[in-house]
Amino acid sequence: MTRTGAPADHVGCFHEAVCYGSDEELLATVLPFLVGGADAKEPTVVSLGPEKADLVRRALPRSAAVTFLRGDSVYARPAAVIRTYRELFEGYVADGAGQIRIVGEIPRPSLGATWNWWARYEAAINRAYDDYPLWSLCAYDTRVCPSWVLDDVASTHPRTLHADGRHEPSATYAAPASFLSAWPPLADDPLQSLSPLIALVDPTAAQARHTVRLVDSGLPADEVEDLVVAVSEVVTNALRHGRPPVRVRYWSGADRIVVAVTDGGPGPADPYAGLIPSRDSASGGLGLWITHQSCNYVAFSSSVEGFTLRLTAGNPY
Amino acid sequence: MLAAGEATVVRPTGVGRHLCWAFTDRAGFLDRARAFLAEGRAAGEQRRLVGADLTGLDRFPALPVFDPAAAMAAALAAGFTGLRVVVDATPLVRSPSSRADFAAYEHLVDRSAADHPFSAVVVDGAALEFIDHRSLLRLADHARGRGATAVLRTALPAAARLADLRRVPGVRVEAR
Numbered sequence: 474m475t476r477t478g479a480p481a482d483h484v485g486c487f488h489e490a491v492c493y494g495s496d497e498e499l500l501a502t503v504l505p506f507l508v509g510g511a512d513a514k515e516p517t518v519v520s521l522g523p524e525k526a527d528l529v530r531r532a533l534p535r536s537a538a539v540t541f542l543r544g545d546s547v548y549a550r551p552a553a554v555i556r557t558y559r560e561l562f563e564g565y566v567a568d569g570a571g572q573i574r575i576v577g578e579i580p581r582p583s584l585g586a587t588w589n590w591w592a593r594y595e596a597a598i599n600r601a602y603d604d605y606p607l608w609s610l611c612a613y614d615t616r617v618c619p620s621w622v623l624d625d626v627a628s629t630h631p632r633t634l635h636a637d638g639r640h641e642p643s644a645t646y647a648a649p650a651s652f653l654s655a656w657p658p659l660a661d662d663p664l665q666s667l668s669p670l671i672a673l674v675d676p677t678a679a680q681a682r683h684t685v686r687l688v689d690s691g692l693p694a695d696e697v698e699d700l701v702v703a704v705s706e707v708v709t710n711a712l713r714h715g716r717p718p719v720r721v722r723y724w725s726g727a728d729r730i731v732v733a734v735t736d737g738g739p740g741p742a743d744p745y746a747g748l749i750p751s752r753d754s755a756s757g758g759l760g761l762w763i764t765h766q767s768c769n770y771v772a773f774s775s776s777v778e779g780f781t782l783r784l785t786a787g788n789p790y
Numbered sequence: 791m792l793a794a795g796e797a798t799v800v801r802p803t804g805v806g807r808h809l810c811w812a813f814t815d816r817a818g819f820l821d822r823a824r825a826f827l828a829e830g831r832a833a834g835e836q837r838r839l840v841g842a843d844l845t846g847l848d849r850f851p852a853l854p855v856f857d858p859a860a861a862m863a864a865a866l867a868a869g870f871t872g873l874r875v876v877v878d879a880t881p882l883v884r885s886p887s888s889r890a891d892f893a894a895y896e897h898l899v900d901r902s903a904a905d906h907p908f909s910a911v912v913v914d915g916a917a918l919e920f921i922d923h924r925s926l927l928r929l930a931d932h933a934r935g936r937g938a939t940a941v942l943r944t945a946l947p948a949a950a951r952l953a954d955l956r957r958v959p960g961v962r963v964e965a966r
Contacts, residue, residue, distance in 0.1 A: 567848065682920060698948040705922055759956075763923060766955055 476572040476606055477513040478506075479640050485603035489640065490630035491576075491612045492623065499525070499612060500532050501636035503576050506610060510574035511537040516565040520544040520577040521612070529576075545580050551594035552748050552765035555601045562605040571606060578612040584622050586790050587770045589659055592622075595629035596652040597748040610634060628652055653744035656775040662724070662731045662783070662790045669722035669733075681708040681721050685732065688725040692787050697730070699767040700786035704732050706760035707782050711736040715780065729787030740773065740780035747771060823847055823876045830874030834959040836865035841878030871939060871959050915944030916966065923956050930960040 480487035493499040507529070510517030519529055520542040533539060548554055558575075565573050583591050595611065602609065613626050627633075627645045629652060634640055670688050673680060682701045689697050704721070711719040715736030724731040743751065743758050747765040751758025764782075765771050770789035774781045827837050827848055838861060839852035856877065865873040879892060913929060915921070921942075926949070933940035942949060943966040950963040 679920075695947055698946070699951070701920065702922065702948050702952065705920070709922075759923065763952070763955060767951075 476608075477515065478509055478572075478608065479634075480572065480606075480608050485607070486599060486605065487608045488599055488602070488630055489608075489610050489632050489634045490626050490643070491610050491634050492615050492618075492626065493612065493636070494615045496528055498636045499614075500528065502634055503529065503610060503612070504532055505638070506574060506608075506634070507533060507539050507576065508537055510572075510608075511539055513572070514538075515572045515574055516540070516570050518542060518561075518573070518575040520547045520575065522578065522580055525578060525612075544578055548577070548579050548583065548591075550766060550769070551590050551597075552750075552762055554594065555598065555748060556750075558598075559601065559604075562602065562607060566605060572608060573605060574608045574610075576610045576612060578614075581614075581617055584618055586660075588619075588622055588625070589657075589772060590765075590770065592625040592629060593653055593748060595626065596647075596649040597745050599629070599631070599649045600745065601749050650744040656740065656773050658776075659772050659774050659783075662729075662785065664724035664726050664729070664731050664790075665733070667724065669724055671723045673721045675712075675717060675719050676708065676721055678705045678709045678712070681705065681734075684721070684723055685730065688723045688730060690725050690727065690730075692728075692730060696769075696786045700730060700732065700784060703764040703767040703771075703784050704734070706764050707734045707784065710760050711738075711782075714738065714741075726787075729785055729789065731783060731785050733781055733783045735779050735781040737779040740775055747773075820847060827874060827876060830872075833874075834871040834957065835874045836868065836870040836872070838873065838875045839877075840875060841880075843878050843880075844876060847876065866934060866937065912941045912943065914966075915942050915946065915949070918944045918946055918949070921946065921949050921952070923952055923958070926953055926956065926958050926961055930958050934960045 475481070476483065491499070491502050493502060507517055507519065517538065518540045519526060521529060521544045523543075523545070526541055526544065530541065547557060562573055579591050579594075598609070611626070611630060613623065615623065618626075624645070627643045628647045629649070630643055631646050632640055632642050671684055673684060676684070682705050685697065685701045685704050708719065708721060711734055715738035717737060720733075720735045722733045722735075741747075741758065741761060746758045747761040750762040764784065768784045768786060770783075770785040772783040772785075774783070823844075824847065830837050837848055838856070839847055840854075840856040841852055844852040856875065858875075861875070862873050879896075921944070926942075929940045929942060940961040942953075942961065942963045944963065945966055947965075950965065952958075953961055953963045
């Protein structure tokens with residue numbers, strides 16, 4: 474099978490960022506990419522929010538065979554996106570695709586408090602999608618992206634595509650494993666400025682689960698039950714693979730529950746833990762992957778006191 | 791085996807299925823086979839192709855020969871919920887002598903399907919307060935050891951989501 478365009482001689486995922494400052498610049502960059510894919514009869518996919526999708530749809534020739542996915546639904550949680558896309562790509566390859574083209578954009582609300590796990594997503598997909606002949610364009614609107622987001626975009630995309638057709642290597646691109654293992658300090662959830670409602674030391678997984686229900690102030694039952702599953706997995710991992718003491722702290726606000734689990738160990742050895750499911754259930758990687766599927770935000774941090782996983786049900790801050 | 795059009799062989803247990811597609815349009819046959827395999831994939835079954843002309847129908851290579859009983863045992867041992875096989879039997883019916891082999895082979899497949907009825911171990915989860923992925927896997931292993939699918943009946947929504955998330959083969963969660 475042959476590949477067309479810039480990745481013609483590339484094997485695996487060809488991952489590019491498109492940092493655009495206007496709708497015209499976005500169209501000038503992605504339209505030739507989409508039309509080229511459709512002309513070459515390659516599966517060609519757009520995962521943008523409704524406004525940008527309309528913009529692109531109107532500008533495309535009516536005959537161009539391009540599949541539109543709802544970007545705001547696709548980009549719900551990073552681990553879920555990876556699974557969804559891998560299954561999509563698997564199907565295209567099974568149908569004989571020589572290359573798959575996709576333009577996606579992480580929705581604007583995810584460029585704020587939960588950006589860190591999306592930055593980890595962008596780093597992880599360099600490996601997670603490398604099994605497929607994928608040409609992926611990740612769009613970022615420089616009018617709304619904070620500077621730290623653009624810094625992470627440059628660190629996680631090996632190259633950028635520009636409106637004049639230039640493909641430029643990123644000078645600050647970091648190997649995914651090193652980016653993912655860095656665990657930079659993260660801002661606390663504002664609830665964490667208060668003392669936790671409950672703090673447990675070396676609890677059993679059952680005690681840690683029970684306490685989630687005690688601090689719930691009325692979140693939807695499904696969200697609470699998903700957090701119960703996540704807390705169970707993380708505490709089990711900390712007890713099995715971390716170092717004592719295992720401290721579990723709980724905060725609750727009107728729209729969310731925050732649980733921080735800290736142990737004295739160095740954190741997961743697998744840099745992709747949580748984003749790509751581990752086949753080895755003994756390593757704890759599977760529990761972390763389930764946690765990433767069950768919470769609205771999972772933050773990793775490392776400090777002198779050990780490794781902390783912060784889980785949020787409800788609205789993350 | 792029923793030899794015309796598409797038909798399902800009815801078993802006393804209603805489980806083992808052996809279909810025959812008589813075709814003159816190869817593209818139509820391949821479309822039906824693809825849909826048949828996709829159905830098996832969704833059900834957690836192992837898929838196999840037998841017959842040189844089927845290479846390319848799915849992602850795995852077609853096998854030249856096939857032992858139904860051994861393949862079924864291997865599929866169950868590997869954690870699949872069953873086995874779904876597409877065989878291109880056309881070369882076996884081109885001459886009178888090969889047709890005898892074909893009849894013997896079809897009988898073997900019929901008997902294998904009948905000898906491996908799938909049953910279910912039903913678990914009443916009315917009092918269940920929590921289940922994690924490890925327990926679901928253990929449940930599936932327990933049922934699989936008895937050649938069955940585990941059916942967990944529980945009001946816990948997280949159980950169904952976990953089973954779906956992990957796509958645990960050999961276990962099905964039903965709301966009660």
